[in-house]
Amino acid sequence: MLEDLFKTVKDRFNAENAGQEQAKTPEIPKDLLFKCPRCQSVFYMDEFEKRRKTCPTCNYHARLSWRERLEITADKDSFVQFDENMTSLNPIGFPDYEKKIKSLQEKNGINDAIVTGVCTIRGYRAVLGIMDSNFMMASMGSVVGEKIARAFEYATENKLPVILFTASGGARMQEGIISLMQMAKTSGAVKRHSDAGGLYITVLTDPTTGGVTASFASLGDIILAEPKVLVGFAGRRVIQDTIKQKLPDDFQTAEFLLESGFVDAIVDRKSMRKSLSNILRLHNYKKVDAVAWQHG
Amino acid sequence: MSNLSATQRLEIIREKNRPTVNDYIPAIFHHFTEFHGDRHYGDDAAIMAGIATLNSVPVTVIAQVKGRNLDENKKSNFSMPHPEGYRKALRLAYQAEKFHRPVICFVDTPGAFCGVEAEKRGQGEAIAKNIAEFMTLKTPVISVVLGEGGSGGALALAVCDELAMLENALYSVISPRGFASILWKDPSREKEAADLMKITAEDLQRFGVCDKIIAEPVGGAHNDPNLTADNISEYLMDAVARLSALDTDTLLEKRYQKFRKIGVFSEG
Ligand SMILES: [Zn+2]
Numbered sequence: 001m002l003e004d005l006f007k008t009v010k011d012r013f014n015a016e017n018a019g020q021e022q023a024k025t026p027e028i029p030k031d032l033l034f035k036c037p038r039c040q041s042v043f044y045m046d047e048f049e050k051r052r053k054t055c056p057t058c059n060y061h062a063r064l065s066w067r068e069r070l071e072i073t074a075d076k077d078s079f080v081q082f083d084e085n086m087t088s089l090n091p092i093g094f095p096d097y098e099k100k101i102k103s104l105q106e107k108n109g110i111n112d113a114i115v116t117g118v119c120t121i122r123g124y125r126a127v128l129g130i131m132d133s134n135f136m137m138a139s140m141g142s143v144v145g146e147k148i149a150r151a152f153e154y155a156t157e158n159k160l161p162v163i164l165f166t167a168s169g170g171a172r173m174q175e176g177i178i179s180l181m182q183m184a185k186t187s188g189a190v191k192r193h194s195d196a197g198g199l200y201i202t203v204l205t206d207p208t209t210g211g212v213t214a215s216f217a218s219l220g221d222i223i224l225a226e227p228k229v230l231v232g233f234a235g236r237r238v239i240q241d242t243i244k245q246k247l248p249d250d251f252q253t254a255e256f257l258l259e260s261g262f263v264d265a266i267v268d269r270k271s272m273r274k275s276l277s278n279i280l281r282l283h284n285y286k287k288v289d290a291v292a293w294q295h296g
Numbered sequence: 297m298s299n300l301s302a303t304q305r306l307e308i309i310r311e312k313n314r315p316t317v318n319d320y321i322p323a324i325f326h327h328f329t330e331f332h333g334d335r336h337y338g339d340d341a342a343i344m345a346g347i348a349t350l351n352s353v354p355v356t357v358i359a360q361v362k363g364r365n366l367d368e369n370k371k372s373n374f375s376m377p378h379p380e381g382y383r384k385a386l387r388l389a390y391q392a393e394k395f396h397r398p399v400i401c402f403v404d405t406p407g408a409f410c411g412v413e414a415e416k417r418g419q420g421e422a423i424a425k426n427i428a429e430f431m432t433l434k435t436p437v438i439s440v441v442l443g444e445g446g447s448g449g450a451l452a453l454a455v456c457d458e459l460a461m462l463e464n465a466l467y468s469v470i471s472p473r474g475f476a477s478i479l480w481k482d483p484s485r486e487k488e489a490a491d492l493m494k495i496t497a498e499d500l501q502r503f504g505v506c507d508k509i510i511a512e513p514v515g516g517a518h519n520d521p522n523l524t525a526d527n528i529s530e531y532l533m534d535a536v537a538r539l540s541a542l543d544t545d546t547l548l549e550k551r552y553q554k555f556r557k558i559g560v561f562s563e564g
Contacts, residue, residue: 142561171470181558
């Protein structure tokens with residue numbers, strides 16, 4: 001019954017990709033087209049890119065790499081990265097784990113599934129974390145846990161707000177119980193930051209599931225979500241197997257969460273910077289000159 | 297201590313006569329009084345909670361209820377809590393904090409329930425909130441894993457000052473079956489997964505997750521439930537006395553550090 005607890009997304013997208021194969025127009029090269037996994041409409045990649053990777057038909061907000069996210073979120077050249085070289089070891093001796101990590105590091109130009117640092121957003125200084133689903137579906141192991149804990153501790157010490165763009169398939173199985181403990185470690189650091197009066201804004205992006213949903217992603221003072229993204233605790237397939245009937249299409253979407261009362265607001269990508277800076281301003285954080293301060 | 301493999305222990309904890317909280321609570325505590333409900337939505341029989349005395353010290357008891365037969369399991373949903381179960385646990389934890397009672401949690405679950413209603417009522421939020429709030433609860437918290445501790449559904453009752461495990465109990469990021477299913481697309485490789493995952497009490501003690509291993513009779517707790525209850529009771533009395541002697545700041549700092557230091561990485 002529990003298999004796939006943390007597997008949510010993969011299944012859903014595999015299922016959808018299976019449908020995609022048949023609908024594909026054979027004469028047009030695939031990399032020129034984007035097919036929306038939500039509404040199935042197909043359109044040109046350059047149009048999709050121009051719209052910051054959102055669907056013109058249903059407004060689904062597709063996944064971004066950490067670099068793309070950083071570019072549309074932080075003020076230019078304001079980002080100073082933390083713990084850039086932190087890398088995972090192999091706590092339970094999982095076969096070939098180091099090899100897998102190494103090849104993903106080379107492919108994605110990041111050391112693990114999250115990048116953290118400090119930046120300004122329209123002049124407001126904030127600690128920023130961006131999860132990248134290209135790296136093992138942004139599963140949470142030691143590196144993700146440690147970087148988040150350190151980011152919150154830095155923010156607590158420096159009286160800064162924290163903004164996390166979450167995305168994750170859940171706990172990183174390959175690190176066994178150590179990955180489960182990262183839920184406690186990150187939540188503890190969030191709680192301390194909160195108790196010290198710090199503001200924490202979560203932005204749920206596609207997909208946020210499993211152990212990340214059941215820890216820091218659900219602990220924001222303010223929880224925003226991008227339109228149509230998948231957010232949930234349990235896997236869609238495992239739920240479907242349990243109830244033996246088809247789930248509604250909007251199940252576990254940002255809109256479903258808004259309706260259930262677990263999201264403060266759904267915010268479009270094009271107005272995210274404005275929304276975030278506005279929230280920071282309303283919490284009396286002061287504007288700083290983007291280049292006038294130095295990290296450290 | 298025995299040298300049984302994770303697979304052998306998996307068989308022991310699945311033994312149909314393995315004692316559950318329904319056996320242990322009357323054997324360990326006096327005056328147990330059950331309290332129901334989360335004050336928001338409903339009452340979840342997968343988590344039993346209330347107050348009792350442990351060697352005449354008032355304590356709050358929060359326990360995941362594994363059934364001993366199909367009827368009991370249907371009632372307690374095979375010990376897979378819904379959000380209202382976790383919220384009941386948190387309500388009782390706050391109550392314990394207010395009245396300065398130590399909290400004793402018994403963990404025995406394959407995981408939190410996966411279903412439409414559970415998602416709608418915020419399973420992720422309920423677990424997250426418990427984890428964060430237990431971290432700063434101003435009273436001692438002791439968790440004991442009795443059989444199976446699976447995933448975030450177990451952790452929601454295991455953010456504590458000390459984690460103890462019965463000798464044959466297992467505690468893991470996901471059930472071995474789920475692990476095999478996800479990583480190898482083959483749930484039948486469950487036993488292989490169990491032995492690979494490093495989920496025995498000894499493994500977890502090495503990782504700094506488990507603080508105390510409570511001995512079971514030879515062959516498993518079902519061979520002598522009373523002796524097992526005595527062993528749990530002896531540990532709890534000792535732990536409550538030790539943790540109650542600490543001032544709150546020290547207690548909370550140690551609790552934070554217990555989890556803060558778990559992680560295996562290099563800084564290149
Ligand atoms: Zn669409």
